[in-house]
Amino acid sequence: GESVGLHLPTLSVQEGDNSIINCAYSNSASDYFIWYKQESGKGPQFIIDIRSNMDKRQGQRVTVLLNKTVKHLSLQIAATQPGDSAVYFCAERNNAGNMLTFGGGTRLMVKP
Amino acid sequence: EPEVTQTPSHQVTQMGQEVILRCVPISNHLYFYWYRQILGQKVEFLVSFYNNEISEKSEIFDDQFSVERPDGSNFTLKIRSTKLEDSAMYFCAIILGRINYGYTFGSGTRLTVV
Numbered sequence: 001g002e003s004v005g006l007h008l009p010t011l012s013v014q015e016g017d018n019s020i021i022n023c024a025y026s027n028s029a030s031d032y033f034i035w036y037k038q039e040s041g042k043g044p045q046f047i048i049d050i051r052s053n054m055d056k057r058q059g060q061r062v063t064v065l066l067n068k069t070v071k072h073l074s075l076q077i078a079a080t081q082p083g084d085s086a087v088y089f090c091a092e093r094n095n096a097g098n099m100l101t102f103g104g105g106t107r108l109m110v111k112p
Numbered sequence: 113e114p115e116v117t118q119t120p121s122h123q124v125t126q127m128g129q130e131v132i133l134r135c136v137p138i139s140n141h142l143y144f145y146w147y148r149q150i151l152g153q154k155v156e157f158l159v160s161f162y163n164n165e166i167s168e169k170s171e172i173f174d175d176q177f178s179v180e181r182p183d184g185s186n187f188t189l190k191i192r193s194t195k196l197e198d199s200a201m202y203f204c205a206i207i208l209g210r211i212n213y214g215y216t217f218g219s220g221t222r223l224t225v226v
Contacts, residue, residue, distance in 0.1 A: 034214060034215065036217075042219055042220070043201075043203050043217035043218055043219045043220045044155060044203070044217045045217070046214040046215070046216060046217075049214055089154065089155060091155075097160075097167075097168050098143065098145075098160055098167070098168065098207070099145070099157040099160055099168050099170070100145075100147075100155075100157060100215060101157065102154045102155040102156070103154060104153075104154045105154055
């Protein structure tokens with residue numbers, strides 16, 4: 001079946017550096033993508049989203065890039081801080097419904 | 113104040129027992145979702161509930177599961193006869209309806225079946 005997956009399970013970066021978390025998706029019918037941050041013992045927290053008619057969207061310190069040609073999604077975090085340490089999930093929504101399909105998650109570890 | 117409150121935060125139950133997980137959104141919503149996350153694994157869709165009816169459900173959502181909105185505000189997930197493999201975090205989610213359509217998740221209920 002179609003699925004969303006992540007290339008790297010763990011990413012370790014130095015405080016202040018930029019982080020890039022990647023996600024591959026295979027459902028070409030997906031029209032909406034979201035990045036979530038999940039801290040230990042908490043629910044997924046919305047970070048940023050992007051619709052399929054866009055290539056890039058920027059938020060505060062975060063940028064999401066969507067490459068529909070290769071079905072790739074990335075999350076860039078500028079000036080990574082210790083508080084950014086968490087597991088990051090990408091999720092996609094199939095345009096036929098409202099359910100989200102999540103990727104497997106990437107753990108971001110920020111070294112002081 | 114959180115947009116979505118879930119109770120209880122943690123429930124331990126014996127195998128075969130029924131459990132009811134509750135979700136209370138801060139304001140009135142039409143769309144509700146339940147997701148679960150087995151420890152160390154990804155978040156999985158269970159069911160979506162729109163206008164007091166199930167609109168979508170996954171293969172996980174079998175006859176042991178049911179959802180309802182008994183009093184117009186609380187949104188519940190019931191597992192009739194729990195199995196060990198039902199142990200997971202269960203998250204309720206809503207769509208806030210703002211520009212970004214972001215799905216907002218509750219803090220979850222940790223269900224432990226022993």
